[in-house]
Amino acid sequence: MxxxxxxxxxxxxxxxxxxxxxxxxxxxxxxxxxxxxxxxxxxxxxxxxxxxxxxxxxxxxxxxxxxxxxxxxxxxxxxxxxxxxxxxxxxxxxxxxxxxxxxxxxxxxxxxxxxxxxxxxxxxxxxxxxxxxxxxxxxxxxxxxxxxxxxxxxxxxxxxxxxxxxxxxxxxxxxxxxxxxxxxxxxxxxxxxxxxxxxxxxxxxxxxxxxxxxxxxxxxxxxxxxxxxxxxxxxxxxxxxxxxxxxxxxxxxxxxxxxxxxxxxxxEDSRLSELTQTSRFVSEVVNLAPDEHAAFVGRSAFAHKGGLHVSAVERNPLTYEHIQPEQVGNCRRIVISEQSGMSNVLAKARTFGIELDKNNPATGEILQRLKALESEGYQFEAADASFELLMRQALGRRQSFFEIKGFQVHCDLVEGKETTNAVATIKVAVKNRDILEAADGNGPVAALDAALRKALRNFYPQIAEFELTDYKVRILNGHTGTAAKTRVLVESRNSHQRWTTVGVSTNILEASYQAVVEGLEYGLLLHSQAEAALSTSSGN
CATH class of the missing domain: 3.20.20.70 (Aldolase class I)
Structure with missing residues (x-):
């Protein structure tokens, strides 16, 4: 050469x-x-x-x-x-x-x-x-x-x-x-x-x-x-x-x-658009978390959070982007947070295929609900799935796949053993039926996740494809000691997609429950959307 x-x-x-x-x-x-x-x-x-x-x-x-x-x-x-x-x-x-x-x-x-x-x-x-x-x-x-x-x-x-x-x-x-x-x-x-x-x-x-x-x-x-x-x-x-x-x-x-x-x-120019995918592939193979803020290929490289930024980018991306993200295989993201304005909500909705009118009362309700939840400790910047569910709830479009009636978790810490045995019992209403199931796990969250999947799998067999891939816990107000509020982020995936959900509570188990439940719900939503798209395509 x-x-x-x-x-x-x-x-x-x-x-x-x-x-x-x-x-x-x-x-x-x-x-x-x-x-x-x-x-x-x-x-x-x-x-x-x-x-x-x-x-x-x-x-x-x-x-x-x-x-x-x-x-x-x-x-x-x-x-x-x-x-x-x-x-x-x-x-x-x-x-x-x-x-x-x-x-x-x-x-x-x-x-x-x-x-x-x-x-x-x-x-x-x-x-x-x-x-x-x-x-x-x-x-x-x-x-x-x-x-x-x-x-x-x-x-x-x-x-x-x-x-x-x-x-x-x-x-x-x-x-x-x-x-x-x-x-x-x-x-x-x-x-x-x-x-x-x-x-x-x-x-x-x-x-x-x-x-x-x-x-x-x-x-x-x-x-x-x-x-x-x-x-x-x-x-x-x-x-x-x-x-x-x-x-x-x-x-x-x-x-x-x-x-x-x-x-x-x-x-080759045609290969340059594979750069982001290659970066993430290598980080996955070597088992290191990707740098979300890396130039060009990071998830946040073309993320816009400030309301003025979002509004300007919507009109002309050159205002706050030095290249087109697609040139390196990345994509633009509109970040939702307590700093968001109406333009953020409208732009974010479009990324989910939802067209909102700023004069629609539901739009204002979404913005106010967002800010209220973030003041409680929720964070939707890294939990797009939870924000989409929140938005669908305000618009009356949130599909009801199941309803949690209650759950209990029992843990045994046996001296001399490295693991904690946990058993979860959960009651779920699915398609007008009440289902009671129990499952064990190597910890309370694992047991709760297993019990919920067990209760739902006969109704939604596609749940077997959903995998919990990451679980992050953040203490929000550590000065309160064991009474501190906890934020939990759960990342899930199926064979071709990843999504993240969030839960917040002074009870770490309840925060985990919120995030795990929404993770399964969002996976079911994606599956139903994929089936609907396939049906429409076949019909044409």
Whole structure:
């Protein structure tokens, strides 16, 4: 791969190697393969898969991809230069790299004289030999090489002549790309611009430069953008900015900034709308909650809460949006809260397919009810499902699927056991019948949820598809001690949709009951709407 246009950039993803060094992040071989294939689908040209030989997981990962290659991306093996006082051909570490079977290999070498003498405990001359010998050996074995100049910027600041010498050694040995790494993440954008400009002037004109930035100063994305504008053609980073310490440059911010704002080509335009979905897919696979406030791909990236903002966005989205959210696969959201005005309520209703008239008394009732509930501790910003049910109630459109007549929960805490046994009994009116059911669970909320599902499943078998995926508890007035008011948010999902409901009470069980009940009710509403749409479609 070589750049064929001044506006072509090569994106190099290191989520599967550098990204997995994030504290608290762990992936299986299957996870890595799923992510690699998703990045391949997005159109990322270089995907760094890991360090074969460093652990059995990475070895097996490369074996799998030899058997079932990616569609378009180059999978890249990662490794350091050979060890001091050895030859590359005799270093077992490099034999594992060759066994991985990739066309491209990324080799990391030392640029900072401090790391050479203190880290490697060798001479500056030997470090140059290690760089040259490693790259020449891999080239002799038919591999194409990307050279990552580790600690480049710190090294250049301390000893620019030696740092540049390491680059020139890698270039003369046959490296096709030279990536400048801000490994400690301490460089600022104005320094980045100046140093990259210096490098461009100091090395051969046909050298292809890349950039690899870390986020320790919260400037990784800004630094990468500055480097591109100074002349680099490869940008290395990770999905969602995952990485060691404070993370790496976030490709979910870099790609749209480079492509939509600076006019570079990173991935196909038709794939850019998959960026948000890819971000959330990766966060789901690595089992980390997505950053709701992330630029471009976060759930709140195009959320509007203030009444004046909502009113303006309704007239012209450019008033408060820097791009169209659909360009990156995101969507506009109108947030409902105690700060909401009439425009918020009208706009929010439209997102649910409900057209409201501001002169309709029910509209004013919804707004007043909203503000009254939020003053009691309810929060509808993150509980769209509960707000839609509230709105339907005011309009007389809330469908009655069932009615709770009462419930009891009994808990036993057995000494010496780690779990609490709970039994819930619930009485529900369904389709003119009273149903009494009981169920146990590993806690009171689980038992209550199980009893309610048990009572309803014969009438609504689709409930089996509903899954409670998240349960959050917030103490609202902690100064009152155990009498504090509690807010509970419950996230539920079916096979293709997620929704969140809220409950508030001084009794945590009652707050949980409210949220769980509305979660099931909203799931049934979605199911009935889907059936109605299917029926209408079939009728046509």
């Amino acid at each position: 070589t750049a064929n246009s001044s506006h072509q950039l090569w994106i190099y993803d290191t989520t599967l190697r550098d990204g997995t060094q994030r504290e608290g992040l762990s992936v299986s071989i299957e996870d890595k393969l799923r992510i690699a294939r998703r990045l391949d689908q997005l159109g990322i040209p270089f995907i760094e898969g890991g360090w074969p030989g460093a652990n059995p997981k990475d070895v097996q990962f490369f074996w799998h991809l030899q058997e079932e290659p990616l569609q378009q991306a180059e999978i890249v093996a990662f490794c350091y230069t050979r060890r001091p006082q050895k030859t590359a051909g005799d270093d077992p570490m490099l034999q594992a790299i060759l066994a991985a079977g990739t066309r491209w290999v990324t080799i990391v070498g030392k640029s900072w004289d401090l790391h050479v003498t203190e880290g490697l405990r060798t001479t500056l001359t030997e470090n140059l030999a290690m760089i040259q010998d490693t790259i020449e050996y891999l080239r002799s074995q038919g591999r194409r090489v990307i050279y990552d100049a580790e600690h480049w910027f710190d090294g250049y600041k301390q000893n620019p002549d030696y740092a540049l010498q390491t680059l020139k050694t890698a270039i003369s040995a046959g490296a096709e790309w030279i990536a400048l790494c801000d490994t400690n993440g301490g460089t600022l954008p104005h320094e980045m611009t100046q140093i990259v400009t210096d490098v461009v002037k100091a090395i051969p004109d046909n050298t292809q430069l890349g950039i690899h930035t870390h986020n320790d100063s919260d400037t990784a994305v800004a630094n990468a953008l500055a480097a591109v504008m100074a002349g680099v053609k490869m940008v290395q980073g990770t999905i969602n900015g995952y990485g060691e310490r404070c993370g790496n440059a976030n490709l979910c911010s870099l790609i749209p900034n480079l492509q939509l704002k600076l006019g570079y080509t990173c991935i």
